Amino acid sequence: MPKNTRKCQGFESFQRLNYLFQIRDFMAINVGNIALSTYYGSLIDSIAKKSVLRIDPVLKKQSCKKCKGALLPGTTADVKIKSNKKVPIVIWKCKQCSFVRKYPANGNKKLWCEKPESLVTLLNYSSTKTSQNSMANTPEQNKHKS
Ligand SMILES: [Zn+2]
Numbered sequence: 001m002p003k004n005t006r007k008c009q010g011f012e013s014f015q016r017l018n019y020l021f022q023i024r025d026f027m028a029i030n031v032g033n034i035a036l037s038t039y040y041g042s043l044i045d046s047i048a049k050k051s052v053l054r055i056d057p058v059l060k061k062q063s064c065k066k067c068k069g070a071l072l073p074g075t076t077a078d079v080k081i082k083s084n085k086k087v088p089i090v091i092w093k094c095k096q097c098s099f100v101r102k103y104p105a106n107g108n109k110k111l112w113c114e115k116p117e118s119l120v121t122l123l124n125y126s127s128t129k130t131s132q133n134s135m136a137n138t139p140e141q142n143k144h145k146s
Helices: 011-031 034-050 139-145
Strands: 077-082 089-094 100-104
Touching: 011 034
Parallel strands: none
Antiparallel strands: 077 089, 089 100
16 A cells, blocks of 8 residues: 555444445345344444444435434335425335434535535545545535545
């Protein structure tokens, strides 16, 4: 490994979280073992808390806040859209614990992490020859690299 490579803080924990997210969804969808999926979800939560890492909001919305299970539309969650107000509301209901989360379905509003000014440095781990730090120009690059 070159001398000037720079790893992000908690790189190994992020790798482990990525693996656990994948296996959590796999257990819920393909195997159908919801209890094991919930166990992996609680592992994700405890690893993120222990290593003081922030989970991406998109991934965070896919897990139940109460039972830590995967919220996958149709298999482990019921999704409804309520549109009798100005802003339609997306309602996610966990099939395991019946916990309900509501999100506004406002297409114009973006989270701060989705805005281009939130990106300071892009760390590239894809190439094995040289790992370079580069500034990103578009938020689409951020989604593909992370
Ligand atoms: Zn739940």
